[in-house]
Amino acid sequence: MNISNNTILITGGTSGLGLEFTRQLVDWGNTVLVTGRDLSKLGKTKKIFPQVHIFQSDVSDPKAIRELYERVITQFPNLNVLINNAGEMRKINLHDVSYDLENITREIEINLSGPIRMVQQFLPHLKTQKAAAILNVTSGIALIPFPISPIYGASKSGLRSYTKSLRIQMKNTSVKVFELVAPGAKTPLNDKFEKDVDPKTLMDPGKLVAIAIKGIENDTLDIYPGLAKLLKIASRVAPGFLLQQLSKPVDKMQLDQ
Ligand SMILES: NC(=O)c1ccc[n+]([C@@H]2O[C@H](COP(=O)([O-])OP(=O)(O)OC[C@H]3O[C@@H](n4cnc5c(N)ncnc54)[C@H](OP(=O)(O)O)[C@@H]3O)[C@@H](O)[C@H]2O)c1
Incomplete structure (x- = not known):
């Protein structure tokens, strides 16, 4: 797909990977629209990229x-x-009873119901465009659980499954459906995980997003930057070993709380 002269809506385009998508897609000559909840982050994004439209x-x-x-x-x-x-x-420590029934599913609402509803709302319009695309950002954690983040993992595995079905149902339309299986990256999302994730394994967001954009340009529908590629292989050949490694932070989390 041509990666210039598009009009692109990025949810959560004010921080981390979203901000990097904003930066690079503006540089590629696109009209970029970004969303977010926090007005001050939206304002900062507009200040850095005056040509971006904020919502x-x-x-x-x-x-x-x-x-x-x-x-x-x-x-x-x-x-x-x-x-x-x-x-x-x-x-999330699943022994912690302070999460009420609304709060416990927050990642499902944001990471899974959010994209499904966005697609449901925007798809009829996207189908009227000559060349259109949807890119869903999943995670290496969609491939194998990270047990200290059980709801996040469920949301991303769900999004991965939905994305595959969506792609197949869009086969006779102008809408290409991409999945970015993002590996751990140096973004504010990981600030809470500095004791659980080796910072050396976190990818530079600029490099990660550049690979994602190259993937869109080459019509590579499943995009696995950096360590995501390795995780994909390991989750198939040694899922037990990988899960054991990713389970290590659980004991510490339960001791801390
Ligand atoms: N960083 C990683 O290691 C990593 C790895 C794999 C996958 N991912 C995925 O990559 C995506 C971006 O993550 P990131 O690391 O860039 O995180 P981040 O730096 O924390 O940025 C998250 C962005 O999403 C926005 N956001 C959060 N909740 C929202 C909501 N309910 N409605 C609208 N916007 C919302 C935030 O803005 P507001 O707070 O202002 O709403 C912010 O712009 C996420 O889907 C994440 O799961 C990240």
Whole structure:
């Protein structure tokens, strides 16, 4: 797919990988629209990239998605690319009874229901475009659980499954469906995990996003940057060993709480 002259909506485009997508896709000559909840982060993004269009919108709120659609399509009828990037990852001790029934599924609402609802809302419009794409950002943790983040892993595995079905159902349309299986990256999302994840394994967000954009350009529908490639192989040939390694932070989390 041509990676210039598109109109691209990036959810969570104000930090980490989303901000890097914003930076690089602006450089490639695209019209870029970003969403996020925090107005100050949106304002900072606008300051760095005055040509970017900002929209305050919470991807976990269906009403906000309907309103976002009305505003975006009125102003940008050429919108042809949706990047479902917004996401949250928490460390959750399942013995902790302080999570109520609403709170415990927050990652499902943001990371799984969010992209599904965004697609449901924007797909009829995307299908009217000559060349269109949806990129869903999943994670290496969609391939194998990271047991200190059980709800996050469930949300990303769910998104991976949904993305594969979506791709097959879009086969006779102009909409290409990409999955970015992101490895651990140096972004604010990992600040809470500095004791659980070796910082040396975290990828530079600029490099990661450059690989993702190259993947879109080459029509590589499943994109595995850096260690994600290795994780894909290890999750097939040695899933037990890999899960054992990823389970190590559980004891410490339970001792700390
Ligand atoms: N960093 C990694 O190691 C890694 C690895 C694999 C996959 N990923 C995935 O990559 C994506 C980006 O993560 P990141 O590392 O760049 O995280 P980040 O730096 O924490 O940025 C997250 C972005 O999402 C936005 N966001 C969060 N909840 C939102 C909501 N309910 N509605 C709208 N926007 C929301 C945030 O803005 P507001 O807070 O203002 O809303 C922010 O712009 C996520 O889907 C994540 O799961 C990350």
